[in-house]
Structure formats: structure tokens, C-alpha cells
Amino acid sequence: MKKFTIAAAFAVLAAPAFAQDLTPTLGDVARGEEQFNRQCVACHIVADADGNVLAGRNSRTGPNQYGLIGRLIGTDPEFGNYSDGLVALGEAGEIWNEENFVGYVQDPTGWIREKLEDRRARGRMAYQVRAEEDAYDLYAYLATFSDLEASAEETVTQ
Numbered sequence: 001m002k003k004f005t006i007a008a009a010f011a012v013l014a015a016p017a018f019a020q021d022l023t024p025t026l027g028d029v030a031r032g033e034e035q036f037n038r039q040c041v042a043c044h045i046v047a048d049a050d051g052n053v054l055a056g057r058n059s060r061t062g063p064n065q066y067g068l069i070g071r072l073i074g075t076d077p078e079f080g081n082y083s084d085g086l087v088a089l090g091e092a093g094e095i096w097n098e099e100n101f102v103g104y105v106q107d108p109t110g111w112i113r114e115k116l117e118d119r120r121a122r123g124r125m126a127y128q129v130r131a132e133e134d135a136y137d138l139y140a141y142l143a144t145f146s147d148l149e150a151s152a153e154e155t156v157t158q
Helices: 001-019 029-040 084-091 098-106 109-114 132-142 146-158
Strands: 044-048 053-056
Touching: 029 132, 053 084, 098 109, 098 132, 132 146
Parallel strands: none
Antiparallel strands: 044 053
């Protein structure tokens, strides 16, 4: 019983070390909102679970961005048009954290190829965010539509 208690205590204490911090580090939410309304609304919306559109227009070319931060990559159940590369990354346990998001939106296909180490992998998002600062701002904005604490806890249990 003593060994079990020690093992359980270690697991509880170690869990925060395995959790991913999903909190934005460099982005500005207000600038991210401007960038989203300028660059992303042609293909994406942010709609809550009740279907209320919180940002964007009624476009459905790309997946809903609500709850994106902390979600496994390529796993929005309401969007069925992910590239094989994004699906493979999700199956490998990759989540949308700041590093992955910023890398992806700046060069979707290049980022997927690098992550999978497969030069033939492709993404379906053709648009690229040109400035790294804009990518960080977008992440910060989209993080406001995600439960970062719950997502970090889910990451630990996966």
C-alpha cells in the first residue's frame, strides 16, 4: 500500500510538468481580432456549441475556430475536410498550442511536412499569415475562445 501511495503522489506532483501551457506569450488580443477579421473570416468562423457566431461570417470553408487552442490537431468533429497530414498529426497527439499554431499559419504545407518528416505531405489551407507577429496575435485572440485550463488538463490525461 505504501508503494501505491508514493506512486500516486508522484503522479499528482509530476502532472503539471507534463501539462502544456497554452497561454499566449507574445500576442495581442485586440490586434489578433483585427487580423482575424481581415485575414481569416473568408474561410473560418468562431461559433460556440449553441451555434452562435461570435466572430467571422457564416463561412464554412475551414473548421470552426471555437475551442481550437488545446484541441488535438485535425479533430473538429463538425469539419470533415482535414488533410491527411493534419489528421496524422492529431493521431500522433499533437495539439494546437502556440508553437504549432504560429508555425502552421505561416506555412501550412511546409509546417506539416516538417512535423511529419514527410516531404510529400500537404495541407489544404492555401493562405499564409505573412508576419510572425500577426500569427502570435491571432493565437492570442483565438485563445479567448478556448478553455485553456481544461485543455491543458486533457493534454495531461492523453
